[in-house]
Amino acid sequence: MDKQVRMEIRRANGTRAVTKPVQKVIGPEYSMSFVCFECKTSNMRQYDVTPCDYPNSSVCPVCGNTTINLGRNFKPPKKSDLAQWKKVKFLVDNGFVFQKIRVERNSIESIPYPETLSEAKEFVVRYRKWAIKRAI
């Protein structure tokens, strides 16, 4: 008697409880970039919480310093691109953590982030209303 047959017999006489297949809980497959300015790395992280409950910061797996949550929209520059990293740091220091900036109500159009540090300097002034002040 093979295993399959024995199993069927046990199911039929009730000695083997029929279990339903486990329903996989589908959570938000929501990765966010956590950026370390110390070693200029970015790691995508997922947490088992709703996106708005993701932590603002975490620990860098590379160097152990603090990483900053820059959300889903952030694309890290090359490690060697120091000018871009400087720009990103400047934006973050001024409350621009790559959140979407929508100036028109009920519009999905968002303001593109600046390309250079000098553009970023104008950007943080122009859009200061949208700056986020949060504890790291």
Ligand SMILES: [Zn+2]
């Ligand atoms: Zn690091």
